[in-house]
Every structure is written in C-alpha cells, then in structure tokens.
Amino acid sequence: MCGIAGLLGAGADRGTVTRMIAAIAHRGPNGVRLEAGDGYAFGHARLSIIDLECGWQPLHAAGLEVMGNGEIYNYLELSGENGLAERLTTGSDFEPLLHLFAERGMGAVGETVLPDLRGMYALCLRSRDHPALLARDPFGIKPLYVRRTRGPTLAFASEPRALLLDSRPSVAPEAAEELLALNYVVGRRCIFQGVERVAPGEVLDGSGGAFDPVALQPAIHRLRPPVPIAEAQALRRLDAVLEDSVAVHQRSDVPYGLFLSGGVDSAAIATLMARLNTRRVIAYTCGFDALGASDERGAAERVARALDLDWRETRFGAEDFWRIAPEVAWALDDPTTDFATLPTWKLAEAAKDSLTVVLTGEGGDELFGGYGRYRRALRPRWLGGRPAEPQVHAPFLKGGGAAALRRWREATRPRRADLTRLQQAQVADMATWLPDDLLLKLDRCLMAHGLEGRTPFLDAEVAAFALLLPDRLKVRGRHGKWLLRRWLALTCPAADAFGRKKGFTVPVEAWIAPRARALGPRVAAVEGVRELCMAGAVEAAFCDDAQSGSRWPLLFYALWWTIHIAGASRGEAAEAILGSA
Secondary structure, three states, X not given: OEEEEEEEOOOOOXXXXXXXXXXXXXXXXXXXXXXXXXXXXEEEEEOOOOOOOOOOOOEEEOOEEEEEEEEEOOHHHHHHHOOOHHHOOOOOOOHHHHHHHHHHOOOOOOOOOHHHOOEEEEEEEEEOOOOOEEEEOOOOOOOOEEEOOOOOOEEEEOOHHHXXXXXXXXXXXXXXXXXXXXXXOOOOEOOEOOOEEOOOOEEEEHHHOOOOEEEEOOOOOOOOOOOOOOHHHHHHHHHXXXXXXXXXXXXXXXXXXXXXXXXXXHHXXXXXXXXXXXXXXXXXXXXXXXXXXXXXXXXXXXXXHHHOOEEEEEEEOHHHHHHXXXXXXXXXXXXXXXXXXXXXXXXXXXXXXXXXXXXXXOOHHHHHOOOHHHHHHHOOHHHOOOXXXXXXXXXXXXXXXXXXXXXXXXXXXXXXXXXXXXXXXHHHHHHOHHHHHHHHHXXXXXXXXXXXXXXXXXXXXXXXXXXXXXXXXXXXXXXXXXXHHHHHHHHOHHHOOOOOOOOOXXXXXXXXXXXXXXXXXXXXXXXXXXXHEOOOHHHHHHHOHHHXXXXXXXXXXXXXXXXXXXXXXXXXXXXXXXXXX
C-alpha cells in the first residue's frame, strides 16, 4: 500500500515528480524513492507491508521496472508455479510480475499477466522496448488518476491533488452535480477539470504514445448466467473460497486486524480470521453517541466474545463530528458525500497505533446480493418493485439532479439480456457505487492514517464463485445474502445472521440540527454551492426539518470546495463554514 506519481513522455523531470509525490506522502509514511530517466520520472511513497527491507520501488528485474500501489496476494503461488524462486532478489509481492511479463511479453493491452493476479493494485510497468503500461485492478480497489499535459505525454498519480500543483483547480460542473445528486461521481469522470480516473480493470498502453484506454482486463465483468448448484454443495464451496481468500489477505509482515460492525459481512471475515489465527485477532468497532442512533456495538461485542477476539470499542459523538468533517473533506480530494466516511475515519484514527493492515467487509453486499434495492428489483411493480438504481432527491440543485441520474443509467449500459435482473443490478453497482463511493472512501480514510485496507470479498476467486450463484441463493424472501447468512448461522451463531438488522446510518442530522440555522447562510455563501444550487434553496434546506437529509451533502461540499478549490486549510475551512460549531 503506497502512493505513486509519475510523468511519462518528453519533458518528464525529477523536480516535478518530487513535488507530486510530496503532495501524497501521507500514503507512504515509511519513505519516498525517486527515479528519473529519458522520457520518464517516478515517485513512490511507501507504506511497508511485505519485505520491509528490500521491497522498495521502483523494482527492477529482467529488463523491466514496476512501480505500484497495492498488494498482489498470490505472489507466492505465482513464483512457485512459474519457477521464479531462484530468480527473485527480493521478497516483494510485485517482483514476480517483472519476470512473468519478461517471459510472456507485455502484450498490446497487458493481458499476458494481469488476469492471473489476485490482488488490489494500481501500477506502472515499463521496459526499453515498451514505453509504459498503466493498469488498475478489476474492482477498482486502488485508485489511479491521469492528466494529459503539454509537456510530458501523461502525468499519473494515486490522488488527483498530485496532478494539480501547477494550476488552480476548477470543478467539472457535471461531476459536481452527480456528487450532490448521487453522493458520488460516476465512472471515468473526475470532479476536477482535466483529470481522469483510470477505470476499474482498465489498461492504458503507451506503446502508441497516446495512452488511450485500449481494453478491459478479462475479469468480473465478463459474466455468465447463473450456474445451478445445490445449497449444501454451495455452502461447502463458500467455506473453502472465503477461507482461502482471508488466508491470502492476511499475508503481511506487519500487524493486522479487522473492522467489525454488527453486520453479516464483517462477522464472516472475523469468523475466518479467528479460525486461521492462533493469536487473538484485534477488532475495532465504532458506535454512535446520539439519541436514537442505530448502534451495532452490542452485536459486534457478541461476535467478538464468541470468537475470542481482542475487541476494541471507539465512540463517535457530536464533538467528533465537528472535528472530523473538515478532515474527511480534505482527505477525499476525489469526493463522496457518503456519511460512512466519518466512522471510517474515526476507526482508522483509533487503529493506527496498533495495526498497519485492516481487513474489512466491503463487497459482500455486491457479490452476494445484500441490498434491499436488489430485492425490490425482483418484485413485480404492483408489489412495490422498482429498478435497482439511485433514488435522487436533490430539490436544491438547478435541474433537480435528473441529468445526473441519466448519466448513471448511461454508465451502466448496455444491460445484457442473458443475465438475470439481479445480476444486472450487481454489475451496475460494481461499475459505479462500489469503486466510486465505497472503495474510494476506504482508500482515502485509511491512507490518511497510514493504514492499508484489504477487502477479502473482492477477490477473483470469491467473485468467480459468488456472481454465478443462482438468484435463490442470493435473495430469498426478505433476506439478501441468503447463502452467506446460512453459512454464518452455522459457523458463528452469535452473529444472529437472520436477525432483523437496522440499516446502517450515521446520525449526522441529529448533530447538525441544533446549529442548522446558523450553518445555512455560511454554506449558501460558498461560491461553489451558489454555482450549483438555486438561490434560497440551500438556506431553506437548513431551515426546514423536512429537508434535513440534504444538509450533510451540502455541508460537506461547502467544506470540500473551500479546501480543494478555494485553497483554504482545514482549519480555515472549518472556521468559515462551521464557525463556532
């Protein structure tokens, strides 16, 4: 887990990359390495996880070099199966890639090696004969951004802030509208003008000099219709693939643990970590101190006691909210208004002194069919069924957000007729909500604290199994994640896998409400808010309790714009927007 930055093409210089990598040095607190040559300059900020002494990048072997952010979990298998052990000079999980590419060739679109990888990565690979190749893992767990400039052909980095050092940033209006209407920006578009995301699973091949997106890796998006399987057999297979995934996701030379909520996904990860480890596994849970808040600490504690975890509780109250909001706005240079960023930040803050690697449950809902919107999509319309798509309610926006929803629909097409409605909904989420909100949130909030987040559900082997399950093993009656719940009920009864759970929520409205009337004018006065929103509508949202759900997205965007566009510090933004709050 690291931060990478680089320039490719004529005019690439070490000095510029030095400033780029310094802008994201929080991603690699263990140190920075720089390298420059004819037509390239690289910077790598390292968070040491595997081979602490020799795993520094860029790595060189077999006439190639690689620089990456992430982890290749099956590096030991890749080395053993391909007879590489005697050629390796480090224990780095990235070095086997160099030897495999040297043997198989980099290929026109990087398809010779990348499909064999189990891991999360954003990487740059180059050789004397092949100018460069940029690639991002199939789920988009690790971020990668590019900017095409007049000097070098391409600038790339782990975060947009590293690409915006020589110009005043400006907002792409369509992206900002999506942020406030959908809670995230969709697809390859970035909120900053001139910056693009590399899409999940995408390869940019520089052999022609253009670095256009030329292909998508064969991976999760090449689905087939469900494959029949008996439930008993599916349970045995699920146990095997999940245990294998958690086992490889624990490969680390530094301390690891997990984030444990009261839900099915993290309880499943906890169950397998307890099975696989002889030491007590450290688990962190965040609970909310607010009247009427949904608090899962009790459920998490029951699981922790049953599994004999080293359970650690952290509390989140009103003071945390006002302190953390500007910090999260700073960390999310590529923003999401998802309020789950707040407890994620607090958990990372609590865990950073004990852990360097954290396993989390992201991806369980998307792969195993957990969302209520999936169940609604399977019902007939006369029983309340509706498409599994975002529900837009943004009356403060000029246009109301309808255009943002249209763009979301375009981003999730074409829908394949051979897939079930449930599979189509899952694929749509994996193309948008998962990388553009959930994984982005996890990456920024953890990396700001020098933590690596790992997602065992988002593993190639788990995905290959889960996505082809029959619909009835994903959704049955009022329950999503049917097979996963059945497995958890057998392996960890304390998790109460079929119990009625409250939806996860953060009580931001309760914290904002006492100060809403004072906050409204400050938020409405921010230039970026005025550009997007109708006159008077913002203050009305802060005055009218019926619109309380609009307050956090608007407050967050005001903080974000003041920091990333107006150039204020976190403290200055907090003073200007939050005042004495």
